[in-house]
Amino acid sequence: GAGVSxxxxxxxxxxxxxxxxxCDPISGHTALYWYRQSLGQGLExxxxxxxxxxxxxxxxxxxxxxxxxxxxxxSTLTIQRTQQEDSAVYLCASSRTGGEKLFFGSGTxxxxx
Amino acid sequence: KNEVEQxxxxxxxxxxxxxxxxxxxxxxxxxxxWLQQHPGxxxxxxxxxxxxxxxxxxxxxxxxxxxxxxxxxxTASHPxxxxxxxxxxxNYGGSQxxxxxxxxxxxxxxx
Numbered sequence: 001g002a003g004v005s006x007x008x009x010x011x012x013x014x015x016x017x018x019x020x021x022x023c024d025p026i027s028g029h030t031a032l033y034w035y036r037q038s039l040g041q042g043l044e045x046x047x048x049x050x051x052x053x054x055x056x057x058x059x060x061x062x063x064x065x066x067x068x069x070x071x072x073x074x075s076t077l078t079i080q081r082t083q084q085e086d087s088a089v090y091l092c093a094s095s096r097t098g099g100e101k102l103f104f105g106s107g108t109x110x111x112x113x
Numbered sequence: 114k115n116e117v118e119q120x121x122x123x124x125x126x127x128x129x130x131x132x133x134x135x136x137x138x139x140x141x142x143x144x145x146x147w148l149q150q151h152p153g154x155x156x157x158x159x160x161x162x163x164x165x166x167x168x169x170x171x172x173x174x175x176x177x178x179x180x181x182x183x184x185x186x187x188t189a190s191h192p193x194x195x196x197x198x199x200x201x202x203x204n205y206g207g208s209q210x211x212x213x214x215x216x217x218x219x220x221x222x223x224x
Binding site for chain 1: 144154155201207210211213214216
């Protein structure tokens with residue numbers, strides 16, 4: 001596609017449920033990034049995929065968070081047993097390769113009730 | 114103390130003014146990013162630099178590695194420049210995706 005696509009754009013869930021957020025990067029981009037932005041907080045790093053290398057998962061806040069990237073393209077961020085503090089905008093970005101200009105998706109607004 | 118600090122937090126300018134936003138960081142970096150976040154929430158990457166100066170249209174970004182400081186300048190500012198500007202540092206010891214973000218500078222340009 002022309003840009004980074006994220007779905008859903010909005011997700012409302014109940015505390016304790018699992019959610020999956022999807023990111024479709026720009027075709028040909030080998031690097032994919034997940035960040036989140038909480039209300040009143042700045043952006044924070046979650047996870048980084050670069051080609052076939054092991055992902056940098058150092059930003060995942062707890063073991064309830066996981067992400068995978070299938071076939072070097074689409075990525076899914078999964079949050080298990082959601083908590084209210086997980087409410088945030090989850091942003092995906094991609095770049096041609098690691099360390100190059102980032103292209104951001106429009107984000108998924110997650111609300112945990 | 115945050116590893117990446119921006120100043121000012123808020124900035125109001127009149128159309129046409131020259132604007133400077135500052136970013137200081139305390140870690141060794143491999144690159145520094147300047148991002149623009151519009152009121153609707155979309156984020157656009159403006160610059161990525163590791164040394165010197167880059168220019169795109171009315172925007173100029175500079176970095177001084179020795180002083181651990183970067184600036185974003187906007188010449189002939191326009192109301193459409195109103196947005197939050199965020200700097201983000203790629204820590205030299207971390208992966209290229211592991212960015213440390215500043216809290217942002219909210220710019221409002223009045224006509």
